[in-house]
Amino acid sequence: MTTPEEPRVRCTQCDRKLETASVTIGYMESSFQVDLLRCPKCGQVFIPEDLALGKMAEVEKQLEDK
């Protein structure tokens, strides 16, 4: 698996450079292991646009039910 490109993203609260870390995303009742950028101090995770608007939106479309 490739990791997300490491952009020069800093945590706006802690002013620390984000680091790649294995993060558990909880979605519906399921958990997925994903490598994301995380602040080493406060733990805040950066959700890149590709994930938020692309891949998560793809699943949301699947959720349209009867």
Next chain:
Amino acid sequence: MTTELETLQAGTILSTTESVCPECLARIPATRVARGEDVFLRKSCPEHGDIETIVWRGRPAFRTWVRPKNPVHPTKPLKQVDRGCPFDCGLCPDHRQQSCCVLLEVTMRCDLRCAFCFASAGAAGSDPDTAVLAERMRRLFETTGPVNLQLSGGEPCVRDDLPQIASLAREIGFTFVQVNSNGLRLAREADYAQRLRDAGVATVFLQFDGTRDDIHRQMRGRALLAQKIAAIENCAAAGLGVVLVPVVVPGINADNLGEILDFALRRQPVVRGVHFQPVSYFGRYPAPPTDADRITLPEIMAGIEDQSGGRVRVENFRPAGAENALCSFNGTFVSMPDGRLFPLTRPRATTSCCSSTEPVAPKAGSCCAEAETVAPLEASRCSETAPVDGSARARDFVARSWAAPEVREPVAPLPGPSFGEWDVFLARARTHALTISGMAFQDAWTLDLDRLRDCHIHITDPDGATIPFCAYNLTGTDGSGPYRPERPVGK
């Protein structure tokens, strides 16, 4: 003085509705009565006495199984209210839901003679001409627009011109055409599935009562499992989707639910869903039922959870957004390569937002009067949003979910950075999402006219009327009914 035992036996009256007498089919008042977690339909015919029938056993609790929705009346009702429900179907202006799926019976002939058959189909009979069917489809399209069309029977595949009929349906404008079949011809003729696919059929709604031949022998008269498997394989090769349709009968296949699901999961992506139908007693059936001969929707949901070892949970099933909540359940689950199942349906709220015990029709002034919502994730809760056409949404969902996927193998991840297992899930959601649903048809014992008025599964009859499935197939104990031309009331 009433004893505690008598009070318990009498039960609690939850709400009132109307039904019919199974003996004479006269419309009579009815009550929904709870005893513990079970709910019964209780009614009394002045001529034939008291009748009480189980309609809901156990959990999820009857009172929680709600999905309020606003009525959507037919835009072009073909019948006026005269005798009242259920005797003016066509539809009449009082009907509260538009058509989602409409059945067209292209023959009354069948190459099986099943112990259970809503259509009482047999070996003999003549078929309407192709031109007659074309005209009926045109009239239907003018009335309903592009509903999902199911070519049914009898066994529709006994007609050599079935591909031509499907092709005509597509030319007329029906965008989703499915064939309701026992699968015998699909198994026997390797190229038949491809002919249906080429004609524009999307899905085969396949009679599939279980994974054991003793089940098929009891329900259909002979061993059929090998034919079912061959039919599915031929559909897979042709790019037809398959929905497995088990009729569930206590004592015959109620212990086979988990194995049916495993069978379906092993045959993804061609198998798109499993649609369980608790047995109903109309048309041909072995004997008039007792409550022991019935299985209810919550029992099937609980049975699926038990028999799947908890891989599928009751909490991930919910009532549908179009038909009456008490008529069905559905859930969608994505299977991962290692066998895990991820639900695509959120856990259902376990309590109603309404304090009313009435689970069926929204009442003006209640918190549910403005119910059905646009946002599907919140649709089980009350909101202030505008009503939506639940029937149209259900129609689109079925067409999208039950057709074969455009890609048959897991696809490459979407462009962009890789997100590990999330990518696998996304790819599988496009090919390996299985719908698990159930629909409880009503017979003369269980018929609840509140439910019937919300029905969106209809049959187009030879005169062009569009009639709710359960009304069209309604039969009294003598086998007669108000709609089917081959078994009219009056004998």
